[in-house]
Amino acid sequence: MKRKKLLTASEYVDGIKSGDRFILSRAITLIESNKVAHRELAQEILSKCQESNQTSFRIGITGSPGVGKSTFIEKIGSSLIERGHRLAILTIDPSSQITKGSILGDKTRMNVLSASENAFVRPSPSSGTLGGVARNTRETILLCEAAGYDMVFVETVGVGQSEIAVHYMTDLFLLLLLPGAGDELQGIKKGVVEMADLLIVNKSDGDREKLAQLTRRSYVNALRLFPLKDKDSRPDVYTCSAINGNGIPEVMDALEAYAKQTDVINKNRLEQDKYWLRQSIESGLISSFFEHPLLKEELAKEEQSILEGKTSPFLAAERLLRLFEKRSK
Numbered sequence: 001m002k003r004k005k006l007l008t009a010s011e012y013v014d015g016i017k018s019g020d021r022f023i024l025s026r027a028i029t030l031i032e033s034n035k036v037a038h039r040e041l042a043q044e045i046l047s048k049c050q051e052s053n054q055t056s057f058r059i060g061i062t063g064s065p066g067v068g069k070s071t072f073i074e075k076i077g078s079s080l081i082e083r084g085h086r087l088a089i090l091t092i093d094p095s096s097q098i099t100k101g102s103i104l105g106d107k108t109r110m111n112v113l114s115a116s117e118n119a120f121v122r123p124s125p126s127s128g129t130l131g132g133v134a135r136n137t138r139e140t141i142l143l144c145e146a147a148g149y150d151m152v153f154v155e156t157v158g159v160g161q162s163e164i165a166v167h168y169m170t171d172l173f174l175l176l177l178l179p180g181a182g183d184e185l186q187g188i189k190k191g192v193v194e195m196a197d198l199l200i201v202n203k204s205d206g207d208r209e210k211l212a213q214l215t216r217r218s219y220v221n222a223l224r225l226f227p228l229k230d231k232d233s234r235p236d237v238y239t240c241s242a243i244n245g246n247g248i249p250e251v252m253d254a255l256e257a258y259a260k261q262t263d264v265i266n267k268n269r270l271e272q273d274k275y276w277l278r279q280s281i282e283s284g285l286i287s288s289f290f291e292h293p294l295l296k297e298e299l300a301k302e303e304q305s306i307l308e309g310k311t312s313p314f315l316a317a318e319r320l321l322r323l324f325e326k327r328s329k
Contacts, residue, residue: 009044012268016147031136049146056145057259062156063176068202074110075242080116083262088120091155167195168275171265172258174198179211205241212239
């Protein structure tokens, strides 16, 4: 099979800005690549794309498995397109810790959006990173903005500790819930609810409609026990059905209202940039530590000492860190 010829950075950027979804996909593949040459080209593309100063309203969506995230995005996304928006949907597929493979099936669950000229659906493997947020999602968002998408959805794998990552890369963090307040309030981590800017009880249809309303009231009451967020207001709680469309217009109105809060968004993004600066430094230091030739050798020796009961993990770590500090000077 003949390999595709790599375009120049300018050719990639021109294609992205003209709305060529094929070239946009190829550029994202470069971002996700571990090859040094690909990463260098990807960084050049990103640098040129950032010069366009395009931006979007970024929405993170999370919720427990089975809550209907993909169906919800399909419904809400189609309705937003009807209102004149262009959408990029970044869905994160969990990678197997054993095979490192992933199913990447979300695109097949969004048939309408996948076929729309005003939507770009990109499933990406989580690559084993914490919480299902792919390592390069933030860079992918920048490319999608350069391509003219004014709303970007980031769908995470599910509720968990790593939802912090998506919270720090989006303007609005949306938590989808199932009808049934008792189990949900027990099962959802308090931290995830505290991060949420908007809570939506999905699957409010048929026999579950009354239960969904009860769930909504339970969350409204529960949120009164939570500390106020920076904006001095508590998250709104809605009910909707991604199947029959009940409550969808109200949810869209809420999203568009949040998107107009530019002062709040700009302030949050500055805080997010500080967070990602520290995260990038931490990631770089970890990589430098484990890739250092001498430390690789010393690490193997310390691991063997631990196995033989000659030292503890904490003492071994302290020695290795001191050696790393010495070698870094």
